[in-house]
Amino acid sequence: xxxxxxxxxxxxxxxxxxxxxxxxxxxxxxxxxxxxxxxxxxxxxxxxxxxxxxxxxxxxxxxxxxxxxxxxxxxxxxxxxxxxxxxxxxxxxxxxxxxxxxxxxxxxxxxxxxxxxxxxxxxxxxxxxxxxxxxxxxxxxxxxxxxxxxxxxxxxxxxxxxxxxxxxxxxxxxxxxxxxxxxxxxxxxxxxxxxxxxxx
Amino acid sequence: xxxxxxxxxxxxxxxxxxxxxxxxxxxxxxxxxxxxxxxxxxxxxxxxxxxxxxxxxxxxxxxxxxxxxxxxxxxxxxxxxxxxxxxxxxxxxxxxxxxxxxxxxxxxxxxxxxxxxxxxxxxxxxxxxxxxxxxxxxxxxxxxxxxxxxxxxxxxxxxxxxxxxxxxxxxxxxxxxxxxxxxxx
Numbered sequence: 565x566x567x568x569x570x571x572x573x574x575x576x577x578x579x580x581x582x583x584x585x586x587x588x589x590x591x592x593x594x595x596x597x598x599x600x601x602x603x604x605x606x607x608x609x610x611x612x613x614x615x616x617x618x619x620x621x622x623x624x625x626x627x628x629x630x631x632x633x634x635x636x637x638x639x640x641x642x643x644x645x646x647x648x649x650x651x652x653x654x655x656x657x658x659x660x661x662x663x664x665x666x667x668x669x670x671x672x673x674x675x676x677x678x679x680x681x682x683x684x685x686x687x688x689x690x691x692x693x694x695x696x697x698x699x700x701x702x703x704x705x706x707x708x709x710x711x712x713x714x715x716x717x718x719x720x721x722x723x724x725x726x727x728x729x730x731x732x733x734x735x736x737x738x739x740x741x742x743x744x745x746x747x748x749x750x751x752x753x754x755x756x757x758x759x760x761x762x763x764x
Numbered sequence: 765x766x767x768x769x770x771x772x773x774x775x776x777x778x779x780x781x782x783x784x785x786x787x788x789x790x791x792x793x794x795x796x797x798x799x800x801x802x803x804x805x806x807x808x809x810x811x812x813x814x815x816x817x818x819x820x821x822x823x824x825x826x827x828x829x830x831x832x833x834x835x836x837x838x839x840x841x842x843x844x845x846x847x848x849x850x851x852x853x854x855x856x857x858x859x860x861x862x863x864x865x866x867x868x869x870x871x872x873x874x875x876x877x878x879x880x881x882x883x884x885x886x887x888x889x890x891x892x893x894x895x896x897x898x899x900x901x902x903x904x905x906x907x908x909x910x911x912x913x914x915x916x917x918x919x920x921x922x923x924x925x926x927x928x929x930x931x932x933x934x935x936x937x938x939x940x941x942x943x944x945x946x947x948x949x
Contacts (some may be wrong), residue, residue, distance in 0.1 A: 566912040566914075568908055568909045568910075569908075569914065569915065573915070574908055574915065574930070574933050574934075574937075575930060575933055575934040575937065576930050576934070579934070583938075586938070586941045587934065587937040587938060587941060589941055589944070590937040590938075590940035590941040590944065591937060593886070593890050593940070593944055594890065594905065594909045594940070595909065596883075596886065596890075597883070597886060597887040597890045597891070598804070598808070598887060598910075599906065599909075599910035600800045600801065600803075600804045600891045600894065600906070601800055601803050601804050601807060604799045604800055604803060605817055607817065608799065608803070608817050608820055608821060609795070609799070611821050612795055612799075612820075612821060612824045612825075613792070613795075615791070615824060615825055615828045616788035616791040616792060616828060656822075656825070656826070656829070657855055658818070658822050658852075658855055658856060659821060659822045659825040659826075661821060661825075674825065676825075
């Protein structure tokens with residue numbers, strides 16, 4: 565690739581010396597650094613814009629703590645899966661923004677994956693919004709898929725309108741799977757996928 | 765945006781404080797200012813567009829989540845965002861048990877760790893400043909310095925007179941000089 569032209573060629577010959585010197589500093593900085601990316605992917609902009617559609621996580625946890633607690637106790641007692649808490653000590657290692665499918669146009673979800681404990685369990689924190697509240701006794705399911713098939717459950721949860729934050733933990737090797745999926749738990753057949761995201 | 769308007773534009777620190785209060789408009793403006801600098805740093809250090817996008821996403825998730833930890837007395841908003849992005853990128857690299865490595869750049873092929881860190885910070889500052897320019901000036905500067913096109917070719921590409929390209933280059937450089945007044949190479 566050609567080098568950029570000399571500054572005088574770029575800006576013309578008619579500048580006073582002190583102004584030219586000022587521009588030369590900016591010119592030197594641009595020559596010293598690599599090019600920025602040509603554009604920001606739309607997928608990144610969409611994922612990030614969803615973050616701001618919901619209240620900050622800690623505020624949300626406080627507001628919805630009571631509603632979660634009841635749903636969590638009921639669900640954990642029934643299935644023994646997942647772990648729900650409202651602690652503020654969760655430390656995120658990376659974040660996964662889930663994409664809604666055509667079955668849940670208005671839904672959004674972010675999974676925050678925390679540190680792995682000594683026993684090999686991953687802490688997860690799921691923020692989900694836009695899913696309808698279900699009748700008593702029915703739940704949503706966060707699970708891991710492999711080759712498009714149900715592979716391992718991460719836990720079940722209920723929503724109470726607005727945004728719901730749920731904490732879970734799983735002991736799987738995430739690298740063994742290729743997608744995160746949220747479905748509505750149903751007794752028979754394959755449930756339609758509501759939200760999904762690739763496992764990083 | 766005039767030079768006067770540039771001087772009165774809301775600071776990065778003020779935007780972060782508004783984000784801490786849950787203001788989505790401030791978050792959108794921060795994203796507009798810093799998406800490309802974050803992405804550029806992630807691509808350089810991770811060497812993979814997909815993982816760089818994930819790291820950029822995590823950076824802004826951390827900004828949204830942790831803006832209340834920002835302390836303006838400890839440094840600028842831009843420096844805080846730089847640190848958040850660095851952490852997110854390092855976390856993303858550790859996830860694959862790979863070291864964070866700056867993809868070699870022509871300007872730093874022989875540089876040691878200190879020089880690479882310095883170049884990384886300088887690059888962040890310059891890229892962030894570019895995002896504050898009017899788009900018509902930013903595009904002309906990026907084409908002039910990194911596309912390999914001559915100014916006549918840029919004029920043809922943008923379908924504007926050559927004099928307009930020179931004027932936009934001049935005003936864009938003047939704005940950059942103001943924004944980066946204390947930065948030296």
